Amino acid sequence: xxxxxxxxxxxxxxxxxxxxxxxxxxxxxxxxxxxxxxxxxxxxxxxxxxxxxxxxxxxxxxxxxxxxxxxxxxxxxxxxxxxxxxxxxxxxxxxxxxxxxxxxxxxxxxxxxxx
Amino acid sequence: xxxxxxxxxxxxxxxxxxxxxxxxxxxxxxxxxxxxxxxxxxxxxxxxxxxxxxxxxxxxxxxxxxxxxxxxxxxxxxxxxxxxxxxxxxxxxxxxxxxxxxxxxxxxxx
Numbered sequence: 001x002x003x004x005x006x007x008x009x010x011x012x013x014x015x016x017x018x019x020x021x022x023x024x025x026x027x028x029x030x031x032x033x034x035x036x037x038x039x040x041x042x043x044x045x046x047x048x049x050x051x052x053x054x055x056x057x058x059x060x061x062x063x064x065x066x067x068x069x070x071x072x073x074x075x076x077x078x079x080x081x082x083x084x085x086x087x088x089x090x091x092x093x094x095x096x097x098x099x100x101x102x103x104x105x106x107x108x109x110x111x112x113x114x115x
Numbered sequence: 116x117x118x119x120x121x122x123x124x125x126x127x128x129x130x131x132x133x134x135x136x137x138x139x140x141x142x143x144x145x146x147x148x149x150x151x152x153x154x155x156x157x158x159x160x161x162x163x164x165x166x167x168x169x170x171x172x173x174x175x176x177x178x179x180x181x182x183x184x185x186x187x188x189x190x191x192x193x194x195x196x197x198x199x200x201x202x203x204x205x206x207x208x209x210x211x212x213x214x215x216x217x218x219x220x221x222x223x224x225x
Contacts, residue, residue: 031211042119042202042217043159050211058212090158103149104213106158 003027004107006091012113013081021076021110023091031094032074033104034058034066036087043090049074081114088112118142121203121216129224132193136219138186138203145205145214148179150188153200153218162188162201190221198223 004025013019023032034046035058045058047066055066063085065077078085091107121138128134140148148165163170165177165186176189186203203216 040123040217043213043215045212048211056211103161103164106160108158109156 002108004091004093004105006089006107006110008110009108010111012115014115015082017081017114019078019081019112021089021091021112023074023076023107025072025091025093025105025107027093027095027105028071029093029095029105030071032068033092033094034064034074034076035090035092036060036085037090037109038087046076078112078114081112083114086112086114116141117217118214119203119205119216121201121219123217123219125220125222127222127224128193130193130195133189133191134193134221135190136188136201136203136221138188138216140184140186140203140205140214142205142207142214143184144207146208147206148177148186149204149206149213150175150177150186151202151204151215153202155200159202159215193223195223195225197221 007022030051033048035043037043044060048056049068052068067075089110092104094104119140150162151159152162153159163172165179169178174191178187200218200220202218204213206213
């Protein structure tokens with residue numbers, strides 16, 4: 001089984017709809033992240049969380065919200081989806097070991113299309 | 116100017132050749148550096164971390180030049196399975212924020 005899972009894997013929705021993307025991990029990591037990837041722009045950080053009580057905005061948080069329901073679960077919400085939120089969304093996790101070179105592990109991605 | 120800049124390619128290289136990618140970063144406070152590999156429509160996966168002393172992992176060698184804010188990746192004896200997009204990444208201490216380059220696309224030709 002995959003260590004980091006995302007649901008749904010693909011979603012088509014309409015402008016103005018609320019949508020939630022979910023991420024679960026079995027790696028036991030404290031840190032979780034949400035990114036979006038767009039052609040020509042690379043991966044950009046939306047939100048990140050160091051533990052259940054910690055939520056931080058990333059580079060492009062406007063139009064998004066998150067919830068850290070448990071150590072293993074981190075969900076991303078689009079309250080009112082708009083077409084320029086069409087992108088590939090990745091969840092990632094990392095260990096809080098304090099070492100400088102801890103790796104981020106990515107989920108398989110959710111391809112979201114907003115019509 | 117992007118914080119992490121890479122040549123997007125594509126690089127089309129014959130099997131067995133050596134290929135080099137370069138990357139520059141603008142944030143002098145960056146403390147950690149990585150190369151990630153991303154296959155088409157798949158998630159990024161760590162290829163290797165990049166240390167100031169340089170490091171090698173099999174056919175792959177990574178170098179960091181802090182003075183020039185420059186990172187490189189060398190792939191020797193390239194294989195068909197090396198075809199992918201290679202992402203240059205810079206992070207602050209603790210890696211709570213990673214900044215990704217847009218990636219360099221590599222295709223190995225038989």
